[in-house]
Amino acid sequence: MIKVFYIEDNNGQYVSADGSKRWTRLTGQALYDFLQTERGKKTYFFVDTDDNGVAIGVEITNKDQQVMFETDKRRRRYVSESQKESGYITVSFDYFETEDGTSTGDEVIPNDDDSIEEDVLRQFDLETLRRALDTLTEDEYALICALFLQDEPMTESEYAVRRGTTQQAINKRKKTILKKLRNYF
Numbered sequence: 406m407i408k409v410f411y412i413e414d415n416n417g418q419y420v421s422a423d424g425s426k427r428w429t430r431l432t433g434q435a436l437y438d439f440l441q442t443e444r445g446k447k448t449y450f451f452v453d454t455d456d457n458g459v460a461i462g463v464e465i466t467n468k469d470q471q472v473m474f475e476t477d478k479r480r481r482r483y484v485s486e487s488q489k490e491s492g493y494i495t496v497s498f499d500y501f502e503t504e505d506g507t508s509t510g511d512e513v514i515p516n517d518d519d520s521i522e523e524d525v526l527r528q529f530d531l532e533t534l535r536r537a538l539d540t541l542t543e544d545e546y547a548l549i550c551a552l553f554l555q556d557e558p559m560t561e562s563e564y565a566v567r568r569g570t571t572q573q574a575i576n577k578r579k580k581t582i583l584k585k586l587r588n589y590f
Contacts, residue, residue, distance in 0.1 A: 410436050410450060410462035422536030422589045426466075449474050451526045463529065537589035545582045552579060 410431045411419065417427035431439050439445045449471045450462035465471050487493075538546060551559045551567075561579065565572045 407458070408432065408436060408460045408462065410439075410464070412439065412448065412464045413466050419588070422533050422540075428464075451529070453523065453526050463526070533589050537586045540585070540589075541582065545578075545585075548575070548578060549582055549586075 411428040412431060413426055414429035415427055417429035419428040419430060421428070449465040451465055452460055452462040454460050465474060538549070541549065548564065551564050552561065561575045562572045565575045568575070
């Protein structure tokens with residue numbers, strides 16, 4: 406599995422959407438070497454896997470998030486060990502009642518996939534995406550919305566016809582805009 410990790414670094418080439426932080430991208434031997442250092446051993450990462458199976462890790466620099474991460478990790482380990490020892494599955498009896506006083510049923514379905522780590526990563530991704538989209542011009546934003554963000558996205562050819570240009574021109578603009586957006590991720 407390919408791993409790409411980002412660590413906070415004042416000299417890093419990647420800048421956060423709000424410009425307040427800089428990040429360095431580490432892979433392969435450089436990542437391994439970093440993880441062997443004293444700082445690397447103490448660093449917390451939020452890790453997720455993209456659609457291509459690449460593990461992407463982002464350093465957690467906020468102390469509150471580190472505490473939440475460790476607490477969630479200990480909880481998951483405890484639940485897993487308890488389930489192995491007892492053979493029982495842990496379920497929540499907390500539930501959401503509908504207006505008519507009935508339960509939704511979700512409360513008895515265990516969901517080991519949910520974790521604080523994943524929730525925070527999703528939130529980071531959404532915030533970063535919002536900031537990145539805010540940097541686009543109206544025309545750039547309209548193109549990205551039409552091709553990706555609508556309920557029924559358009560094809561490049563459809564958008565080209567709508568704008569009175571060629572599909573190749575739309576494709577070139579799309580690639581330029583996506584390259585611009587990648588600077589935020």
